Amino acid sequence: xxxxxxxxxxxxxxxxxxxxxxxxxxxxxxxxxxxxxxxxxxxxxxxxxxxxxxxxxxxxxxxxxxxxxxxxxxxxxxxxxxxxxxxxxxxxxxxxxxxxxxxxxxxxxxxxxxxxxxxxxxxxxxxxxxxxxxxxxxxxxxxxxxxxxxxxxxxxxxxxxxxxxxxxxxxxxxxxxxxxxxxxxxxxxxxxxxxxxxxxxxxxxxxxxxxxxxxxxxxxxxxxxxxxxxxxxxxxxxxxxxxxxxxxxxxxxxxx
Amino acid sequence: xxxxxxxxxxxxxxxxxxxxxxxxxxxxxxxxxxxxxxxxxxxxxxxxxxxxxxxxxxxxxxxxxxxxxxxxxxxxxxxxxxxxxxxxxxxxxxxxxxxxxxxxxxxxxxxxxxxxxxxxxxxxxxxxxxxxxxxxxxxxxxxxxxxxxxxxxxxxxxxxxxxxxxxxxxxxxxxxxxxxxxxxxxxxxxxxxxxxxxxxxxxxxxxxxxxxxxxxxxxxxxxxxxxxxxxxxxxxxxxxxxxxxxxxxxxxxxxxxxxxxxxxxxxxxxxxxxxxxxxxxxxxxxxxxxxxxxxxxxxxxxxxxxxxxxxxxxxxxxxxxxxxxxxxxxxxxxxxxxxxxxxxxxxxxxxxxxxxxxxxxxxxxxxxxxxxxxxxxxxxxxxxxxxxxxxxxxxxxxxxxxxxxxxx
Numbered sequence: 001x002x003x004x005x006x007x008x009x010x011x012x013x014x015x016x017x018x019x020x021x022x023x024x025x026x027x028x029x030x031x032x033x034x035x036x037x038x039x040x041x042x043x044x045x046x047x048x049x050x051x052x053x054x055x056x057x058x059x060x061x062x063x064x065x066x067x068x069x070x071x072x073x074x075x076x077x078x079x080x081x082x083x084x085x086x087x088x089x090x091x092x093x094x095x096x097x098x099x100x101x102x103x104x105x106x107x108x109x110x111x112x113x114x115x116x117x118x119x120x121x122x123x124x125x126x127x128x129x130x131x132x133x134x135x136x137x138x139x140x141x142x143x144x145x146x147x148x149x150x151x152x153x154x155x156x157x158x159x160x161x162x163x164x165x166x167x168x169x170x171x172x173x174x175x176x177x178x179x180x181x182x183x184x185x186x187x188x189x190x191x192x193x194x195x196x197x198x199x200x201x202x203x204x205x206x207x208x209x210x211x212x213x214x215x216x217x218x219x220x221x222x223x224x225x226x227x228x229x230x231x232x233x234x235x236x237x238x239x240x241x242x243x244x245x246x247x248x249x250x251x252x253x254x255x256x
Numbered sequence: 257x258x259x260x261x262x263x264x265x266x267x268x269x270x271x272x273x274x275x276x277x278x279x280x281x282x283x284x285x286x287x288x289x290x291x292x293x294x295x296x297x298x299x300x301x302x303x304x305x306x307x308x309x310x311x312x313x314x315x316x317x318x319x320x321x322x323x324x325x326x327x328x329x330x331x332x333x334x335x336x337x338x339x340x341x342x343x344x345x346x347x348x349x350x351x352x353x354x355x356x357x358x359x360x361x362x363x364x365x366x367x368x369x370x371x372x373x374x375x376x377x378x379x380x381x382x383x384x385x386x387x388x389x390x391x392x393x394x395x396x397x398x399x400x401x402x403x404x405x406x407x408x409x410x411x412x413x414x415x416x417x418x419x420x421x422x423x424x425x426x427x428x429x430x431x432x433x434x435x436x437x438x439x440x441x442x443x444x445x446x447x448x449x450x451x452x453x454x455x456x457x458x459x460x461x462x463x464x465x466x467x468x469x470x471x472x473x474x475x476x477x478x479x480x481x482x483x484x485x486x487x488x489x490x491x492x493x494x495x496x497x498x499x500x501x502x503x504x505x506x507x508x509x510x511x512x513x514x515x516x517x518x519x520x521x522x523x524x525x526x527x528x529x530x531x532x533x534x535x536x537x538x539x540x541x542x543x544x545x546x547x548x549x550x551x552x553x554x555x556x557x558x559x560x561x562x563x564x565x566x567x568x569x570x571x572x573x574x575x576x577x578x579x580x581x582x583x584x585x586x587x588x589x590x591x592x593x594x595x596x597x598x599x600x601x602x603x604x605x606x607x608x609x610x611x612x613x614x615x616x617x618x619x620x621x622x623x624x625x626x627x628x629x630x631x632x633x634x635x636x637x638x639x640x641x642x643x644x645x646x647x648x649x650x651x652x653x654x655x656x657x658x659x660x661x662x663x664x
Contacts, residue, residue, distance in 0.1 A: 012548075028544060028545065030547070030548040183572070184572035184574055185573050186495070186569070186571060186572050186573075187492065187558045187561065187568075190555070190573060191555070
């Protein structure tokens, strides 16, 4: 099977985010594979283990994104492609999808896997947009994937229920939490990953027009949520506290 | 930060292990009004990042004696402090290459004389009984301490803090000290000022603030050469059930391993300080330094581990992180008076403070109360600030050649 995984490098969700002039600035932040994309990598490696074939991981990112690709290679992927935005073009999900689709189009693929959203922007668009560009079917937020020959059966999370969908190949799927438990890379795997092929491309190398890359949306601002006010701790014996609470509920504050 | 006392008999800056251990010892000696201030939470500095290894093994007799004295507190924490400190006597093993066999033997003899329960063990014994997966052939010799192992630095810190509070010590967290206040002529301590402008008058200040000691003392005209050095560690699953394995000082590869009994995972720490990376003090104070390990450091640790344990191919990388040691130029701490009367230092533990913390508390208390150590066989002179200008550094009797690490 020819398996492609699209992934993105994001900040670790534990990091404190710093915003300067409406832009996110985090020089010391730990960078990780977007957790939802990790499910995709794991599922891809599992598919390879069952069906044979190759797993190619692709990302559009800065040079640092190489470490995310190496982690995927350490988990069991076979080749990696890093598309760098050397000219620092301003891109939105539409442009990102066009770029990734252009890179994937050149390759043989049976299935494309990605995460259902990235934890930084949370747009949830790139996967389905790529499928549209490539003219293939897609199923988002999958919880289970079974492939037998060219027959695909997925279960997808529809927020409180489970949809079962059957399809053929090729297909693009995006992973929801619960699809699998991503493996930790083995120590020998990490060392081997350094030698696995990693191809670097620039957006210029791909077959896309400038028009296609023009953002159709614009981020006006980034800001942190307002700091929560400290809660109030009521004092005194339980009777006094209850009295005060009742007064507060009736008076100063209106319960939501 | 309200209800801070206006006066104190002693103010301790830093509620880490050293600050709380010292507070406890002073309170035990009936010092009444002790205030410990921390800019953050208890143990949030170097203490919380410590790997918690316990060993008596040092090539410095005085540090060995401090480790031996301290081990009693770890072993009997419940009786002494009234709380657990997570002491796990999984054993401590020290391995050297072929060039350092004689040195190891001499150091083990010295340690035995100073009360460490240790002995040279054969490679066969290590292979058969201690760690079968270890490639013992690469090593020249091993020593093993059955009572060594590890403890929990944060639990230990909290235990000292609780014991200190029970004796009347006041500990204020999230209460940073802006500066030490001195008399008009700058010759002695009169108090401290907190970051929100509150003043505590006191004749004695003990600076147990880790890297922070540098700028606190610089502001009163004293140069304390302590800085943050980056430590990088990785946390792995060995990929096999190893059973009980010891904390391991591998001084052939300059790496140490600390096992975690509850999970079977291993913490791998770097002991090769040939190329130290320092952290800018401003970045350290702002808590803005990298907390994650570099790829290079991770790979180095992996290669060393796989070299020692070639059969553990299923080992997996779980996590990695970067922490900060507070280092002095010679790796030996400062437990010292300063040119300012009433200002004392208790800092610079250079990555090996945890195991000697109980002893450090006693020594610091002695220093402040009677001006010298009352601990048998442990003199304070080697820890004085002035040792650099006097060119009188503590040197080991039998140093190892293979490590540039000055704290074994």
